[in-house]
Amino acid sequence: MRAILMAGAVVALLGASASAAVTPHPRAEAQALDLAQKAIALRSVRGPGNMTPQVAALYKAALVAGGFAEADVAITPVDDTAYLIARWPGADPRLKPLVISGHMDVVEARPADWKRDPFTPVVEGGYLFGRGATDMKLDGTLAIAALGELRREGFRPRRDIVIEFSGDEETTMKTSAIIAGKLANADLVLNIDGAGGVLNEETGAPEYFTWQGAEKTYADFQLTVTNPGGHSSEPRAVNAIDELAAALLRIQNHPFTPELSDLTRAWFVEAAKYEEPATAGAMRAFAADPADRGAIAVLAANPATVGKIGTTCVVTMIDGGHALNALPQRATANINCRIFPGHKPAAIMAELAAAAVDPAVGFKDVTVGSVATDASPMRPDFVAAVKTALAGPYPGVPVFPAMSSGASDSMWFRHAGAPSYGASALFIKRSENFSHGLNERTPIATIPPAIDYYLSLVTDLSK
Numbered sequence: 536m537r538a539i540l541m542a543g544a545v546v547a548l549l550g551a552s553a554s555a556a557v558t559p560h561p562r563a564e565a566q567a568l569d570l571a572q573k574a575i576a577l578r579s580v581r582g583p584g585n586m587t588p589q590v591a592a593l594y595k596a597a598l599v600a601g602g603f604a605e606a607d608v609a610i611t612p613v614d615d616t617a618y619l620i621a622r623w624p625g626a627d628p629r630l631k632p633l634v635i636s637g638h639m640d641v642v643e644a645r646p647a648d649w650k651r652d653p654f655t656p657v658v659e660g661g662y663l664f665g666r667g668a669t670d671m672k673l674d675g676t677l678a679i680a681a682l683g684e685l686r687r688e689g690f691r692p693r694r695d696i697v698i699e700f701s702g703d704e705e706t707t708m709k710t711s712a713i714i715a716g717k718l719a720n721a722d723l724v725l726n727i728d729g730a731g732g733v734l735n736e737e738t739g740a741p742e743y744f745t746w747q748g749a750e751k752t753y754a755d756f757q758l759t760v761t762n763p764g765g766h767s768s769e770p771r772a773v774n775a776i777d778e779l780a781a782a783l784l785r786i787q788n789h790p791f792t793p794e795l796s797d798l799t800r801a802w803f804v805e806a807a808k809y810e811e812p813a814t815a816g817a818m819r820a821f822a823a824d825p826a827d828r829g830a831i832a833v834l835a836a837n838p839a840t841v842g843k844i845g846t847t848c849v850v851t852m853i854d855g856g857h858a859l860n861a862l863p864q865r866a867t868a869n870i871n872c873r874i875f876p877g878h879k880p881a882a883i884m885a886e887l888a889a890a891a892v893d894p895a896v897g898f899k900d901v902t903v904g905s906v907a908t909d910a911s912p913m914r915p916d917f918v919a920a921v922k923t924a925l926a927g928p929y930p931g932v933p934v935f936p937a938m939s940s941g942a943s944d945s946m947w948f949r950h951a952g953a954p955s956y957g958a959s960a961l962f963i964k965r966s967e968n969f970s971h972g973l974n975e976r977t978p979i980a981t982i983p984p985a986i987d988y989y990l991s992l993v994t995d996l997s998k
């Protein structure tokens with residue numbers, strides 16, 4: 536999972552006037568790119584021939600060569616995949632660990648649809664091409680290379696540094712859940728697969744950086760109406776399809792109360808600077824007053840912002856009837872919800888049932904592979920560490936929090952009570968983010984500042 540904020544017209548270019556000061560770390564930079572290419576060549580896609588275990592072996596070899604004790608790097612097979620947990624013991628065993636979280640699997644890519652083979656890494660024209668170049672093999676190898684560099688520099692962390700990679704983040708998240716269960720005592724989880732930097736579309740200059748501190752909760756609710764049925768030549772007053780359709784229309788018209796959290800307020804205020812005047816004005820007005828009707832109308836009508844102002848639910852599937860000439864005995868629909876952090880799915884389902892105003896419509900939570908999560912706290916030590924880490928390579932770049940509408944491994948950590956923050960080191964243009972899509976690529980100019988960033992961030996967070 537990787538999503539970079541919303542699309543929108545960029546009307547302001549802020550900051551970044553000071554010149555960047557990137558300390559070169561040639562060995563780590565070369566290692567990150569080399570390892571990323573080797574990892575991309577391993578087709579770590581769920582199903583037959585899944586090479587995630589080989590990615591784990593590649594990463595383990597690099598970590599051990601970089602100074603990790605062999606016994607401190609464990610690879611555990613699960614079904615056709617595997618996960619990796621490596622520990623760098625800190626000086627004070629009483630402190631909770633810093634956990635660096637990533638994944639090794641990638642979304643399927645069909646070679647016939649790509650310009651180049653997705654599993655043959657290519658560096659060309661300043662880009663690393665291949666499935667996983669953005670999501671998230673380069674992120675992973677940057678972190679591995681940075682840890683090796685820290686060891687060469689003689690750094691000794693006070694708290695344990697644990698780096699872990701799940702093996703099925705893009706599909707079932709079985710290993711993600713296992714890992715979060717084992718590492719729920721983390722002081723802080725740094726998810727290197729979330730949020731990150733954005734480059735200006737025209738100039739390519741660094742524009743802003745977001746860290747992800749919350750995700751909406753995914754839920755599926757099944758609605759069912761049953762009826763004795765009968766011959767279609769003898770209609771009854773109540774028809775299962777009609778009854779379900781009427782309930783769905785009432786749900787469509789049900790307004791969820793718009794909401795604002797500390798985190799989304801900060802996002803609205805900062806992100807407004809990069810939007811067209813109408814959207815920007817609504818974002819600022821909503822941040823000042825989440826009951827502002829005019830602002831709500833503008834933001835609710837925009838697919839890029841509707842999910843930011845509260846819970847959304849929409850019907851996604853429908854099924855009913857069993858014969859062309861029979862009264863339907865059964866009609867079902869799926870309502871997919873993206874729940875604003877802080878609400879239990881059961882409460883949202885109850886709200887939908889109340890909106891349906893028909894006790895004959897049955898509701899059932901049929902969500903698979905997702906758990907409810909609240910936002911992580913806006914921890915000042917984390918925010919300060921990110922700002923410090925970006926100050927050298929990206930001086931003056933605005934840094935602000937974001938809530939994403941998709942789920943990542945952070946969901947499992949937050950559910951287990953561990954604060955988790957997405958803060959990838961990559962800077963990419965919004966138009967060039969092809970995560971999960973065709974011809975995925977990442978500018979390699981992002982590598983030296985990324986190493987710089989991780990060296991600073993990991994040092995500060997493991998103190």
Ligand SMILES: [Zn+2]
Binds near residue numbers: 536537638671704728
């Ligand atoms: Zn990802």
